[in-house]
Amino acid sequence: MVINKRGSRPIVVDGTCYRWLVRRKPTYSQGLTWSPLSFAVERTDSPGCSTLVVRLASAHAGNWMNAAASPVLPSAVASAIRQALERGWQPDHPGSPFMLNVGDEE
Template structure:
């Protein structure tokens, strides 16, 4: 599944452009304690999606739960981590999933 241009952001890491988008939880997931996640693909020829789970809870405006935003520096860190673990964004294949810890970031 390709990340649409609308609603996504562009980032360049080591001369390769990517698109990334924060995943929005379904209402049922938002009511439980689910953590923020986002998806990344190479902008041109992206064939393998990177799914990144974090240790940050989704912000909840009703309960006053505030969480830091997913920033480009977090996305870059996730891309570099996935690449070091063997993610090949321009080759066909199943989505790759990693988890990053942001509590110490």
């Protein structure tokens, strides 16, 4: 999975450059608040390698149920990247997406 440059945002965590993206429109299940907000992260110097998919506890801002939503802040993205690296995410190795669930504590 490669993250499109258009619409993505750069972030530097511990000296390494990453790109992250939150889907603009909610998926059907996010729109109905059946599934939470998620975003994807990849290293900019090795696109196409393992992608990090982070699922948050909050709803997507574009949900159709007017549920409370909070924005994804760069500090939360940096924290999720550090957690994923501690849990074994290898962003420079090819493989399936690494899933990380971030609970209410974030």
